[in-house]
Amino acid sequence: MTPIDLRSDTVTLPTPEMREAMAQAPVGDDVYGEDPSVNTLQAMAATMLGKEAGLFVPSGTMGNLASILAHCTRGDEIILGNLAHTFLYEAGGIAALGGVHPHTIPNQPDGTLDPEDIRAAIRGDDAHFPPTRLITLENTHNRCGGAPLSVEYTRSIGELAAEHGLILHLDGARIFNAAAALGVSPAELAAPVDSLTFCLSKGLCAPVGSVICGSQEFIRKAHRIRKQLGGGMRQAGILAAAGIVALEKVVPRLAEDHQRARNLASGLAALPGVVLDPGTPQSNMVYLTLGNGITHDAREVAGLLKEKGVLVGVTGKRRFRLVAHYWIDDKAVQQTVAAFEEVLQAQS
Ligand SMILES: *Cc1c(COP(=O)(O)O)cnc(C)c1O
16 A cells, blocks of 8 residues: 655655656756756746746755855855754755855744844944845745745845845745745745745655746856756756646646645544644644643654554654645545544544
């Protein structure tokens, strides 16, 4: 039996249409700029995000790294949330490879950064201080429940950045989920930022890849850095072909995942022993905690669920993350609720 895998949307397998497109993709040497599929993907992505140009990169981590390195020089400081993916989960690459100094401020529960905290973090012109260069936001915010950041909020931070001569970068790994959750276009969400990264390999089902978008000049710099980082790929159109299908066919259906996440949350909410995060799900992620009556911890409960064919993400001693995605259908949602019910009943 294939397990119901709710650990993440990174586990999504390519769709049959993607495999077909990959097999048929026109390709060339992308380091020479001659891969037609990569060029198509980059142009499509730039158009959808309302930016001048796009750059295909192997991962979201490289997308954020190449973007930040393109904007900053060694010794520059960037302001980002203490729960930002770039701060927590990208192996410290900006510091290790770019000499960029991270200045973290608290993420609010809704994924935002408080403008007053940002203002307080911006350095004055003093030889003791690293120069502040850039602010990073994350949308949707993974560690803050998959919360989408609104157009209005993003715009306000864009204005704050401009006021202080700072660059605004967006880790938009799940920007298409944010757009679907808010009912706005991705270009509206991206308009206030100078650059952004989004992932093709999460809820969009592509096997590999992310795209950076921004101005021509920024993309030219990021292109050289991608090469420095070893991310120059040759017949990468095989991968880009899946990305094109992702943008054309998977983006328009993301609201279905959000609906299934809501169905999953309401099914689980009815079970004793489950405490949902307030407001969950905000997009495709359901966050929950085990109630006091449950003696097992999250790892043990996850082990019991696994025996029933359900895989869940353990994000704390008593916490889980469940992510709805392309391969989670209505039946999988029902089976997941049933598996939780059986496991938790045996517990209390
Ligand atoms: C997954 C993710 C990334 C990095 O993407 P990889 O392709 O796994 O390197 C960056 N930011 C956020 C918010 C993510 O969820």
